Amino acid sequence: MRATGSDDRRRGVGERAGTGGGRGTGRSSSAPPPSSRGGGRGPNPIPLIKACRDLGELEALVEAEAGAWSRKGDSAAMATALNLAAKFDQRREDEAAARGRIFSTLVAAYLPLVEGVSKAADCTISLHACAKAGYWGGGLAAALLQRLSGHGGLLLGTADEQALSNLWWSLSEALKSAEGRHVLSSIDLPRLLEASAKCLLAITHISTRPCSNILLATARLQHPNAALTHHLTARLASPGNQANCQDLANALYALGELAEDVGHTPRPGDLQGLARAVVHQLSQGVTPFKPQELTNMLLGCARLGYTDARLLSPLVAAAARATPRMEPQHLANSLYSLALLQPSASAHGGAAEALAGECKRRRFKDFAPHILGAGEGRQGSLLGAAKAAAEKGATEEAKASGLERRVASALQRLAERLGPGTLVSVQRGCVVPGLGRAADVVVELAGGRRVVVEVDGPWHFLANRPRNPDAIVGRTELRNRQLGRVFGAGNVLSVPFWEWDFKGASEQHEAVLSRLLATS
Incomplete structure (x- = not known):
């Protein structure tokens, strides 16, 4: 669901030529890295960075070369190193510590260069890496955002759709931590979003993945730019775009969030186009949608108040079939959605019964209190929605x-x-x-x-x-x-x-x- 950097290509995993000394082919993670300043490898350090196979190799290279990259003003090399550090797994404590040291070294070397960065992509790749790693300290993220928003967002004029997608995703990720929110408070966020939206509106043909990622970000940021939202939705709903399941699910979910949070109303034609694309995917035999995607689409429809049976009937049926593979949150969200869509469970072809039956079969194992809606007055809880729907039905049937x-x-x-x-x-x-x-x-x-x-x-x-x-x-x-x-x-x-x-x-x-x- 996350955007990827514009430099996100599969890195080589083949062995490199041996360096002698009895080490055979390849190099251990503890071996000193070859220098990017000589050794016949040329002046471009990016291939050497991409060739690092783990955090240990990357840390050794960064320690040896970051100063030289900074002196040469090579912001692209540091953006590439940050991006790679964010991608590597950090399952062990020592790996997390290594990633922290890599970021600290690169941030210190990169900061003096930010004002001279001439490509928006170099900023957004680095910003995306910081967001993915949850690294908001050291001043780099704030400096990159200041650079992008400076002079009326002039640098954004060099950004392509992927760079803009990375920017929006990173801004939405910042909301998840106190440090990230502090970074956002240090910039003129509405001005940056509007400048970026202007660039996106000028792009006639935007790929489906950036469209869905930016729609998700607008929902998380609660940014009420109707022109941008219509533009992105229209591109996703276009018959020739052939959006995949993840993009369609993200779009419907985001539109539901925007409807609930900022009162955005999609154009009927765009919404119908998305619905047709979803129905087409659902008609392909075994549903290609993941359980979370089915749940997110139900949530989107519920919040939009979209009750067209041509979409809801196959969507609800697919969700009912997917109940054994659903996580507790998916089950609760699906039941919540059905309660909002219509109080009568029988109208959903047995889906509510199937979902409830699966909850019962599991004896609510692993259902956290917030999933069940602990506290009957909790806004948005499953219990609250079910009661509200039941009371609405009672009023209508009294x-x-x-x-x-x-x-x-x-x-x-x-x-x-x-x-x-x-x-x-x-x-x-x-x-x-x-x-x-x-x-x-x-x-x-x-x-x-x-x-x-x-x-x-x-x-x-x-x-x-x-x-x-x-x-x-x-x-x-x-x-x-x-x-x-x-x-x-x-x-x-x-x-x-x-x-x-x-x-x-x-x-x-x-x-x-x-x-x-x-x-x-």
């Missing part, structure tokens, strides 16, 4: 039957007759916060006590035990337990249909309700 309306009207008349000293208020079709369902009627009695009155027709009772108020079906029993947890034991009352249908006069109806409330 259509009172004729019997419910008649009972509620009788309660209202009773309240008017008894006055607020006995019956304070009557609320119809009340959605219960945190429960995701509506109560038929909620009555507030004097003293602040609140009572639920449920109007139960024939379908609430077992057919083989007529007119038995205790013979309720399972879903009604579940409803009563849920409402009882909210309103308290004894505060969920039932008006069975047989207690009402054969009472003709309104006075008789009110008498039934008075007895019910008095005995509760």
